[in-house]
Amino acid sequence: MNVSTNPICFGVLLILLGSNLPARAQGNLQMNGFLPQQSTASAPEDAPYKDGTNYLNEGKWDAAAGKFDQVAALHGKRADSALYWKAYALNKSGRRQDALATIAELRKQYPRSTWLKDAGALEVELRQASGQAVNPQEHEDEETKLLALNSLMNSDPKRALPILQKFLSSNNSSRLKAQALFVLAQSDSQEARQTLIQVARGQSNPELQRKAIQFLATQESPENVAALGEIYRTSNSPDVRRAVLDAYVACDCRKELLAAAQGEHDPELRRSAIQRLGAAGGREELRQLYKSAVSVDDKEAIIQGFIAEDDVEGLSEVVKTATEARVKSAAIHALGAVGGQQSKALLLQMYGNEKDPQIKRSLIDGLFIQDDAHDLIQLARKESDPEMRRHLVQQLSVMDDREAKDYMLEILNK
Template sequence: MTQRNAVRRTSMVWIAIAALLLFPAGARGARFVSSIFSARDFLQDSQDAQDKEQQRRDREQEARDREQEKRDREQERIDRMQERYDEGREALDEERYEQAEAKFDQLAQSNGPQTDAALYWKAYAENKLGKREAALNTLADMKKRFPQSRWQKDGDVLGLEVKQSNGQPVKPADQSDEELKILAIQGLMNSDPERAMPLLEKVINGSGSPREKSRALFVLAQKGSALGREIIGRIAKGQSNPELQREAIKYLGLFGGAQSRQIMAEVYAASRDASVKRAILRAYMLGGDHERLFAAAKSEKDESLRREAIRQLGLVHGVSELEQLYQAETSTDLRREILQAFFLAGESGKLVQAAESEKDPELRRAAIRNLGLIHSDDSGKALQAIYSRETDGGLKEEVLNAYFLQGNAAALVAIARNEKDPELKKTAVSKLSLMHSKEATDYLMELLQK
């Protein structure tokens, strides 16, 4: 029993005793006492129900927090592996094959989502270092562990090259030959595209370096020919490995028209690979495709992809679509994402509207926070108006934080001078102490001289 319930029960008992003293023998007194205890029981039951409901909500929130922490830890693990993968690819591009081999070996042992790709690039680096047997063993390991991997085709091509080589480390001249080859093909594209196309496709499907394949794909996309689009379309549909597929999708977004967007829509509908779908959403952004981003933001089942679509809508200034999503959405997390997208779109008006009229305090805080990220006179004036009208201390503190994010020392100084609430005044001064501006320094000196 809580202390509040105990106090209530004791009060009821004393009221009942007083009633008996006032009406010692009458039926009226008995009825009065009975009604008091009935009221007590009703209040007790009501309070117990409220306590149970609060406990239930607390348990649900704790469960959600644990689940979110689990997702955050998993995302951090994936992010670390992606960072290591990118470092390995960078090492390959810079011909630091020993470092690349080490990075991809670590990834291969982590058993992450890109383990098959890591094994391929590890074998590639081993081959460049002249480790013929090691490269073949790594490729065999990839084939055994990932028999259905889309890297198998690349692995077969690389394996054939390894077997045909004499196991010697790569020579610098060989690398310059790659550069010259791409330059020659690029020149041929200008004079005789029909002869150049098969050569580019051969480079893309061969065992060349990541940089060589990427450049070949870029040359193919940049030309904008029907045959080039056809080749890129096949790669975007999954003919090659996932890495080149994502690269092809990016170029479809950059250089493609309606036909390219249709190819991406077909791939999006058919694919189960979230990374491929994410690449398509980003390509839609590059092509300014509001309609398909809006459709994904509304109907995508994967929440992470919905978030991605919402972010990309912000980047293409899809304010109308974002407003419709915000009105229809029931998830607080996704509504918070939409507010972030309004910031990406530079749409301070919608953020002001949410900050002033949103009933959910968490969303109001998010709107205020995003206003702080927009460095403009309008957002500064809006924050000032919100602060002057607001009565909630937590939200006023969020406005102070928004001013800090803006670097708006003048506004913080004004609040520090006039604020009657000592805690808010202290918060404003604390923010000013972290800012390197003349207004902040002058005010702090003024405080010290008092």
């Protein structure tokens, strides 16, 4: 059974969890965890605590550990935090076994300390760095358990998987369950994949189901794609089906998006699939889909996909062949949004040959979208239709362009 041992995955999980730790202890999840300077000493433990802080900031790990050991020996109000930072410094100096012993001392002497959660996370990091197995059941804190589970998935997935499955079915928060799914998704074992697919198929927790669908798209495999297709076909929830469409974008599954767009009976979901084809780079698929599109709404959705692809050729074909004025106008506006010399030349060419006033206004709007004041002025000078000329001047009047403003002055001086 092959399981990913990439330390980057563990680092990502630490980032996910680190934002929820107290600011005082986030240093143990960073490459350089420095502490703020302490105020002037007012108690016997304050002076060595301040010295330990200074040594940490200077990277003098052994000296820092010694100072925090002095603080712990005083059994004052800072003793528990001093034990934590002693363990932290020992870890930094490479003395991992001593650091683990210090964490055990912290647990024994201060079982109610608020530093136990941070110490648990540090322990997981220490054991993983030492190549030791981590037992999630030894930790009471859920987030520390999750760190331990990630370590265990890398070292002993057969042992970790049942614990993860129990974690997902427990009363843990949705956020922690989502992070558990992340741990599960990093494994390339068949058992882990099947568990992830089962959660993606489930109906009990829609939020967790959508997260599992998202994670299915992170590992490209025929089995995952097939599972996504089954979920899309069998689910009655529009939200779940949209989640599958989003997953298709993430896994670059354009063939599946095209099939969804062609076979979907729900108009809104069909347009969602069409729009995501554009986001997934499905230029050829969109062109193919346009040829069989019937409704104006679908054609407009395809035009939006052409915009996402900057597909001037696809839009040009729509402009030339569209029989519905609304579709033709939408494609003209889209050409303006795409921009470029090719689309500008086409808009100008069409304006010279077009007889329909509505389409001519759309062509003017397309040039306006491109901020093409120069060509709009030229059209205004040549336009013999008063209404069309007025529309040209109206568009030029709101453009923040020097040439357009000069033309406004020219009109006023006539």
